[in-house]
Amino acid sequence: MSGDRRLLNVRSEIGKLKKVLLHRPGKEIENLTPSLMDRLLFDDIPYLEVAREEHDAFADIFRKNGTEVVYLEDLAAEALIDDEIRNKFIDEFIEETKVMSDKKKELIKEYLLSFSSKKEMIEKMMAGIRKEEVGSNIKSSLTDIVESNYPFITDPMPNLYFTRDPFATIGSGVSLNHMKTVTRNRETLFSKYIFKYHKDFKDAIIPFWYDRKENASIEGGDQLILSNKVIAIGISERTESAAIEKIARRILGSDEGFEVILAFDIPKKRAFMHLDTVFTMVDYDKFTIHPEIEEPLTVYSLRKGEKPEELIIEKETMALREVLMKYLELDDVRLIRCGNGNSIDAAREQWNDGSNTLAIAPGEVIVYSRNYVTNRLLEEHGIKLNIMPSSEVSRGRGGPRCMSMPLYREDL
Numbered sequence: 001m002s003g004d005r006r007l008l009n010v011r012s013e014i015g016k017l018k019k020v021l022l023h024r025p026g027k028e029i030e031n032l033t034p035s036l037m038d039r040l041l042f043d044d045i046p047y048l049e050v051a052r053e054e055h056d057a058f059a060d061i062f063r064k065n066g067t068e069v070v071y072l073e074d075l076a077a078e079a080l081i082d083d084e085i086r087n088k089f090i091d092e093f094i095e096e097t098k099v100m101s102d103k104k105k106e107l108i109k110e111y112l113l114s115f116s117s118k119k120e121m122i123e124k125m126m127a128g129i130r131k132e133e134v135g136s137n138i139k140s141s142l143t144d145i146v147e148s149n150y151p152f153i154t155d156p157m158p159n160l161y162f163t164r165d166p167f168a169t170i171g172s173g174v175s176l177n178h179m180k181t182v183t184r185n186r187e188t189l190f191s192k193y194i195f196k197y198h199k200d201f202k203d204a205i206i207p208f209w210y211d212r213k214e215n216a217s218i219e220g221g222d223q224l225i226l227s228n229k230v231i232a233i234g235i236s237e238r239t240e241s242a243a244i245e246k247i248a249r250r251i252l253g254s255d256e257g258f259e260v261i262l263a264f265d266i267p268k269k270r271a272f273m274h275l276d277t278v279f280t281m282v283d284y285d286k287f288t289i290h291p292e293i294e295e296p297l298t299v300y301s302l303r304k305g306e307k308p309e310e311l312i313i314e315k316e317t318m319a320l321r322e323v324l325m326k327y328l329e330l331d332d333v334r335l336i337r338c339g340n341g342n343s344i345d346a347a348r349e350q351w352n353d354g355s356n357t358l359a360i361a362p363g364e365v366i367v368y369s370r371n372y373v374t375n376r377l378l379e380e381h382g383i384k385l386n387i388m389p390s391s392e393v394s395r396g397r398g399g400p401r402c403m404s405m406p407l408y409r410e411d412l
């Protein structure tokens, strides 16, 4: 597929989904403990066996609808095409853990190289390495002795099943994100190797809109492609305006055809973590929203100026509905309120990602079963629902959009 510019193609939130990237929850979930939850961004510990069943049901919905499903763990293993790349990958992985002592680094490397299957090695990296797995008696540095109660040599990465966030497909390019937290930034290493070395991508011309080593943070849950001209990005708990400015210069300066980037200033709090936790697109003119963002919002529009690299930035305070009508050039827009306007139902279903739907075609979405009030309302608005079980996967605070990264959508 050398030089194929259409290898990746996402120019909307709703175009028929042809290929999607998922990660099946793994042992990393079983390495969560109450004292780690806060730092690792979880509110509870999902029951892995059931979480996997729910996730498999999610994957089946895609397959039944003609969407090819690929898994992060498979692509990452396939990207390690030879010993040199595998070595490099392991070194970089270890470099990004907190391990200080050279002796320990050597032992971790030896341990990882002992896996004969690359996929098992990748899964171990994702799951985290418990102390007893590698030279538990090593006390070669002061930190080892001081931190001797800490149970892990390398931390688990329980958020990996939220494939939405570490990178985002935008047009035919990739925003390899710099995540706000250390724990999630480690996840982006897998994507880096996939796009650099996997046979499907390595010879393709893929524009990179952002890099994981840049200093301002931006996460995929904040990056929404409203149309082939308009991209919305949340200025949120996770995404900084400096990152939006950088990415805007690159995308608007390219030949991808995007004309405006709208930066939505949303509250910086956990329930609003990313723009897609309060707002997702379900059809050409229909959106699910958390009622709290209906009030006038501050929105910055970024357009390309005359000179190269120049940006024209305009600040507006407008109701969400008006913003959408104006920039998507629609006569009307329907905002479907999570919890149907009842403040208790809205807060509860919002917490369980009631507004985080994933469109697999215009007017057809995947939703969590537990958000039945919002789901009923979506149906009343003529939206076709694919309902997935959701008791365990929802405990990580992400819904169907967070758990998926589209690689290819048909153009509208």
Ligand SMILES: NC(=[NH2+])NCCC[C@H](N)C(=O)O
Pocket: 041, 042, 159, 162, 164, 165, 184, 220, 221, 222, 273, 274, 276, 277, 396, 397, 398, 399, 401, 402
């Ligand atoms: N796109 C999203 N809304 N992702 C949700 C990610 C949830 C995850 N626990 C985190 O805090 O990062």
